[in-house]
Amino acid sequence: MATRSLWRTRAKLAVAATALCTGGAAATIATSDDPATALKEYLVPQEYVQTMRESMLNRCPVSSYDQVCEVFKKELGEMPDKVFNEFDPKPIASASLAQVHVARTHDGQKVAVKVQHTHMTDTAAADQATVEFLVNTLHWLFPSFDYRWLVAEIRESLPKELDFLIEAKNSVKCLENFRKLSPHIADCVYAPKVYWSLSTSKLLTMEFMDGAQVNDVITIRRLGIQPNEVARLVSQTFAEMMFKHGFVHCDPHAANLLVRPLPSGRRSIFGKRKPQLILLDHGLYKELDFSTRFSYASLWSALVFADVNGIKENSVKLGAGEDLYVLFAGILTMRPWNRVIDSAVDHLVIKGTDSDRSELQMYASQYFPQISELLRRLPRVILLMLKTNDCLRAVNNSLLQGSSLETFLIIGKVSSEAVVEAKMMQKKSLLTWLNVWVEEFFLEARLLAMQMALWLFHVRKALAW
Numbered sequence: 192m193a194t195r196s197l198w199r200t201r202a203k204l205a206v207a208a209t210a211l212c213t214g215g216a217a218a219t220i221a222t223s224d225d226p227a228t229a230l231k232e233y234l235v236p237q238e239y240v241q242t243m244r245e246s247m248l249n250r251c252p253v254s255s256y257d258q259v260c261e262v263f264k265k266e267l268g269e270m271p272d273k274v275f276n277e278f279d280p281k282p283i284a285s286a287s288l289a290q291v292h293v294a295r296t297h298d299g300q301k302v303a304v305k306v307q308h309t310h311m312t313d314t315a316a317a318d319q320a321t322v323e324f325l326v327n328t329l330h331w332l333f334p335s336f337d338y339r340w341l342v343a344e345i346r347e348s349l350p351k352e353l354d355f356l357i358e359a360k361n362s363v364k365c366l367e368n369f370r371k372l373s374p375h376i377a378d379c380v381y382a383p384k385v386y387w388s389l390s391t392s393k394l395l396t397m398e399f400m401d402g403a404q405v406n407d408v409i410t411i412r413r414l415g416i417q418p419n420e421v422a423r424l425v426s427q428t429f430a431e432m433m434f435k436h437g438f439v440h441c442d443p444h445a446a447n448l449l450v451r452p453l454p455s456g457r458r459s460i461f462g463k464r465k466p467q468l469i470l471l472d473h474g475l476y477k478e479l480d481f482s483t484r485f486s487y488a489s490l491w492s493a494l495v496f497a498d499v500n501g502i503k504e505n506s507v508k509l510g511a512g513e514d515l516y517v518l519f520a521g522i523l524t525m526r527p528w529n530r531v532i533d534s535a536v537d538h539l540v541i542k543g544t545d546s547d548r549s550e551l552q553m554y555a556s557q558y559f560p561q562i563s564e565l566l567r568r569l570p571r572v573i574l575l576m577l578k579t580n581d582c583l584r585a586v587n588n589s590l591l592q593g594s595s596l597e598t599f600l601i602i603g604k605v606s607s608e609a610v611v612e613a614k615m616m617q618k619k620s621l622l623t624w625l626n627v628w629v630e631e632f633f634l635e636a637r638l639l640a641m642q643m644a645l646w647l648f649h650v651r652k653a654l655a656w
Contacts (some may be wrong), residue, residue: 305395336561355395361473402449406589434488434609495603
């Protein structure tokens with residue numbers, strides 16, 4: 192009886208949450224393009240996920256061709272068939288804010304044209320007001336359901352996402368960061384070329400990209416690429432963004448990540464083709480200031496190496512508080528505290544089993560009020576990092592059926608390198624330099640131990656095969 196009552200309560204709240212997510216098209220669908228990931232399926236009770244998925248999936252708006260022509264006329268002064276040599280009136284994809292058409296320029300280049308749905312800007316203010324009303328109402332009905340911070344985030348992010356020129360500039364800056372700050376993987380990361388003369392705040396013309404969606408393991412294998420190589424590249428790419436660039440693509444769900452063979456034709460030592468990761472949809476980026484980036488990198492380094500003091504210190508610096516830092520560590524890693532502080536090298540690895548999922552859902556149900564309070568406390572930029580982590584975890588799960596030791600080895604290496612580099616920049620005394628050098632030496636030793644453990648794992652796996 193108690194279980195049935197709990198289910199009904201959750202289902203009612205799920206209906207209320209659905210009302211929230213369908214109350215304002217521009218403001219809310221924009222934060223939920225990937226509902227299964229954003230809702231943390233492995234955390235949120237199934238009633239929430241099921242109700243909201245049924246209400247939101249496949250409900251993105253589609254503009255008619257007449258509406259598309261209206262946007263072209265207003266933005267470029269010409270109809271699509273005049274601007275382009277060829278223009279397919281049927282969109283190949285539609286999302287919350289825009290839809291994408293295939294076209295060909297007058298010089299024969301195949302392009303993707305992103306066209307904003309009409310009247311988005313006009314309705315955004317009303318949508319935001321609707322969301323604010325619904326969030327406040329939900330909080331009044333269910334005090335533990337406090338997501339009022341979401342309103343502030345929508346208010347800040349939505350105008351930027353509605354300006355496609357900002358998206359275009361983000362894509363350029365992203366690649367510049369890799370060329371300048373991460374040249375060792377710059378060739379392996381790509382974003383479509385922007386056609387500036389054919390782009391405005393509501394129209395974005397980009398190079399058309401062919402590739403396999405990052406979670407399409409079958410096609411990735413057909414391309415001669417190993418899924419674990421893709422998982423490694425995805426982890427490396429976003430670790431560099433978070434810990435070294437401080438400029439992060441915050442919507443890396445599977446539809447926004449394509450994979451193709453590296454155009455140079457370079458292969459791995461085993462003769463397999465090396466992947467190139469193509470980043471799409473650059474509308475949602477967040478910048479981490481130096482202090483936040485340093486604390487976030489320090490926290491992840493501490494998590495990977497099970498450094499209890501480092502976990503607490505940096506969680507508190509990021510706003511979790513001394514009472515909720517354990518919960519914060521659990522949300523970041525999706526591991527219970529006893530696993531977070533376990534000294535085993537694979538202590539953060541998620542197997543992706545039903546028992547893992549059940550355990551996480553139990554914790555989520557048990558600590559729902561504390562989770563809500565933690566989300567209220569954390570800076571919004573860190574909330575977007577949580578969303579980004581969720582998307583990446585879902586990608587990893589598709590590629591590897593869980594997470595891997597190698598993923599955390601990459602995170603530990605890049606985050607620790609970023610911490611060392613930041614310390615070298617802050618102080619330049621000889622004593623400080625020596626301390627940092629010693630710290631770097633021990634870091635390399637720990638990373639070597641993890642690499643050896645990973646190598647032994649692969650050897651055992653090969654022998655078992």
